[in-house]
Amino acid sequence: MEAVISMRKAIIMKIIFIIAGLFLIYQLIINFMIDQDYLKLRKLNFQPETIEKIKAYNMINEVLEKNKYSKTLEESLLTNQFHKPNFDLYYEIPFVDNAAFIPNINKLVTRGYNKTQIILIFKYLNNKEITRLLNHNLISDIEKYIVFDYFLVGNLERYLNYQKKTNHSYHQVITQVNIGLDNPFYTNIKEIKDPHRLTVLVNKYHHLPNTFIPDDLSPVNDNLVVKTIQLRTEVKKAFEKMSNEAQTNGLNLKGTSGFRSYDEQKQLYNYYVSQDGKELADHYSARAGHSEHQTGLAIDVVGPDEQLDNFEKTEEFKWLLKHHHEYGFIIRYPKDKEYITGYQYEPWHLRYVGVSIASYIKENNLTFDEYYIQKLDKK
Ligand SMILES: [Zn+2]
Known part of the structure; x- marks a missing residue:
């Protein structure tokens, strides 16, 4: 009887040992696998604290x-700003060391922007700009605006209205809008700082x-x-070179108006207003302070008959159109x-900007106002 009991005991003990053994092996395997994951994540460069998360x-x-x-991803986890649905985005958007960075990703998702848009928003805007963008409701075509490097987030409302x-x-x-054309001419006027x-x-x-001269x-x-007319030295040289070249082609291209002071411009504009009224005068004459002639960079030119109004019909103009x-x-x-x-067509009014800008403007059929916004008026 005793022998039977001790045999049973032995069997039970064996079973316990086997179960304990299996459990131990199972634990070892699990731990080994977890360690393997841990090591892999460490190898990818994640911090232990991040791996815990x-x-x-x-x-x-x-x-x-x-x-x-x-x-x-690491920063979103470490700063407890991680949102699981945004997992892929954290991977797509290169880290920027800015307190608003991860909150901005999360807010853009909440606002309804899609993954492609958010990636583009971070490509083209900085966090300060994105924070300002988030003052607006969802703009469903936002990617069409931000790709232009002259896009100004501060003008966004005006773009949408325009x-x-x-x-x-x-x-x-x-x-x-950046030029100001969503508002009437002669509104929101800024004084030029570097004339x-x-x-x-x-x-x-x-x-x-x-007072600028x-x-x-x-x-x-x-x-x-x-x-007699005066121009800034570089412009004078350029004009003389051009006029001489015209002359060697049998043409007679002459300057008729160059630098004009603020007071001269004022008198001229007031005279035109007295003749034609303000509305009409504004189409062809600049108000004082708004004339390029005050910069010494502008010149009005004429052909042999010395008439501005007829200039477009002259051979001189045909040549000028090709070579200016x-x-x-x-x-x-x-x-x-x-x-x-804001001015009627003036084939005779030339403005000096230098050869490379002048060539670009001609080639792209731009006004200087457009060129300035697109190339010179950087944020
Ligand atoms: Zn002029």
Whole structure:
């Protein structure tokens, strides 16, 4: 009897040992596997603390599938700003060391932006701009705006309103709003801070200081003008070169108006207003402080009959149309661009901007206002 009991005991003991043994082996395997995952994640460069969080979120396999490190993911986990549905986005968006960075990713998702849009938003905007974008409701075509490097998030509301009123393309909307064209001419006027710059923009939204006179004015060669005019030295040289070249082609291209002071411009504008009324005068004459002639960078030219109004019909103009950019000039108030420049077509009014800018403007059929916004008015 005793022998039977001790045999049973022995069997039970054996079974217990086997179970305990199996359990131990199972634990060892599990631990080994966990260690393997841990090691793999360490190898990818994740910190131990991050790995704990990855485990807690049950994401080991997902992270291992990506098989790469993401600083954005790590930071979202370490700062407790991780949202599981945004897992893929954390991987796609390169980390930026900014307190608003991860909150901005999460907020953009909540606002309804899709993955592609969010990736583009982070490609083109910084976190300060994104924070401002988030003041707006979802803009479903946001990617059409932000790709232009002259997009200004501060003008977003104006772009949206202007877009509703016009059928212009996105880049036209952005350019024209940045120029100020969503408001009437001569509104929101800014004073020009650097009137000496060769690329200074003077238009109906930007005025020169009343007292501004360029400090390097010099008279243009008497043979090349109708009456004495002054231009800035670089412009004078360019014009003389161009006019001489025209002459060697049997043409007679002469300057008739160059630098004009604020007071001269004021008198001229007031005279035109007295003749034609303000509305009409504004189409062809600049208000004082808004004339390019005050910069010493602009010149009006005529042919042999010395008439501005007839200039378009002259051989001189035909030649000029082909060659003006080679000397650094642009036709500042082109045909069919009055809605941008605010001035009727003036084939005779040349503005100096230098050869490379003049060539670009000619090639792309732009006004200087558009060029300035797209290339010079950087954020
Ligand atoms: Zn002029």
